[in-house]
Amino acid sequence: MLVIRVHQPGGPDALCVEQLPLPMPGPGEVRVQAHAVGVGRPDVLIRQGTYKWMPPLPAIPGAELAGEIDAVGEGVTSLKLGQRVLVSSRDLSQRGGCYVQNIVVPESAPYILPDTISFNDAVSLPNLQLAIALMQAASPGHAPTPGTVLITGAAGGVATMLSQVARYYGFKTIGTARTLEKREFALSIGFDVILDANPSTLVEQVMSATDSQGVNLVYDHLGGEIFPQCIRSLSPLGLAVSYNIITGKPSDDVFGILRELFGKSLAVRCFSMHTFDEDKNNRRNLMLNAIDLMSNGHVKAPSSVVMDFSQVAQAHEILDQGLTLGKIVLKPH
Numbered sequence: 001m002l003v004i005r006v007h008q009p010g011g012p013d014a015l016c017v018e019q020l021p022l023p024m025p026g027p028g029e030v031r032v033q034a035h036a037v038g039v040g041r042p043d044v045l046i047r048q049g050t051y052k053w054m055p056p057l058p059a060i061p062g063a064e065l066a067g068e069i070d071a072v073g074e075g076v077t078s079l080k081l082g083q084r085v086l087v088s089s090r091d092l093s094q095r096g097g098c099y100v101q102n103i104v105v106p107e108s109a110p111y112i113l114p115d116t117i118s119f120n121d122a123v124s125l126p127n128l129q130l131a132i133a134l135m136q137a138a139s140p141g142h143a144p145t146p147g148t149v150l151i152t153g154a155a156g157g158v159a160t161m162l163s164q165v166a167r168y169y170g171f172k173t174i175g176t177a178r179t180l181e182k183r184e185f186a187l188s189i190g191f192d193v194i195l196d197a198n199p200s201t202l203v204e205q206v207m208s209a210t211d212s213q214g215v216n217l218v219y220d221h222l223g224g225e226i227f228p229q230c231i232r233s234l235s236p237l238g239l240a241v242s243y244n245i246i247t248g249k250p251s252d253d254v255f256g257i258l259r260e261l262f263g264k265s266l267a268v269r270c271f272s273m274h275t276f277d278e279d280k281n282n283r284r285n286l287m288l289n290a291i292d293l294m295s296n297g298h299v300k301a302p303s304s305v306v307m308d309f310s311q312v313a314q315a316h317e318i319l320d321q322g323l324t325l326g327k328i329v330l331k332p333h
Helices: 041-048 125-138 157-168 180-189 199-209 226-232 254-260 280-295 309-320
Strands: 002-006 015-019 029-039 064-072 084-088 102-106 148-151 172-177 193-196 215-220 234-242 267-270 304-308 327-331
Touching: 002 309, 015 309, 029 309, 041 309, 084 125, 084 280, 125 157, 125 234, 125 280, 148 157, 157 172, 157 180, 172 180, 172 199, 180 193, 193 199, 199 226, 215 226, 226 234, 226 254, 304 309, 309 327
Parallel strands: 148 172, 148 215, 172 193, 215 234, 234 267, 304 327
Antiparallel strands: 002 015, 029 064, 029 102, 029 327, 064 084
């Protein structure tokens, strides 16, 4: 079978398409033949060798795949041949491993897919799972109170899911995007308002869009110069959630800004999906919720950019350059 491995971390050319023997499931395991493999930011970190939860080299990137069960091991009772399933590396013993034509996993790992979710759409479900978890993190223990939310990088995979989940909960959604193409794409996904992603004008734009009230909630994965301005865009008692820092650490002293705006009683939270690594029940319930929302049409997967396994380096170049619109999907067969 074909796999994509990294022997020495580096750029997109570090991704090697190779042949390995077809794995066989042991007792309590199933084998899934992949029909769609998702490409995302954790894959880049594995390729670069900088992922905090880095698998050992040679490493196979890939956080999710969707396909059909094509072999079952002894003692498997809950799954059967031909079932359509999603595999997420969040449910495996180590991250990565999904850039493959076939994968062997424990019987407890796959999620059964309804026929209403295509394989291409299914590999966006982990982003939807993360979006639901982010909403949960904003108000642990209860449903978030509707208001106005600012989501940076609005054309990204997680951001497009966040906007739809936020609207499902009754929020007005404001996004940021760097280019006209990305702004139009984000509006087509369902954002209510899209702003230019210029840090120097962000606060002014947000205040104009909210009648000078600011936003109740911010979700930012960019960091750098924009995160401090996100904090300054909050309304009293507002919360800014940082779930990545793609452009680097915040350019200003975050605690200093909170003290500067002390009268607003603002809050900042750093969020990681790894919070749920040891919380299997909640993690799987989040995914089951995601499957339910998508299968019932409450949330739609973004359009797919479908590429062949042999084009994986090109796929990573698109990610590195920030040119992604929708979800990049590799076709392994």
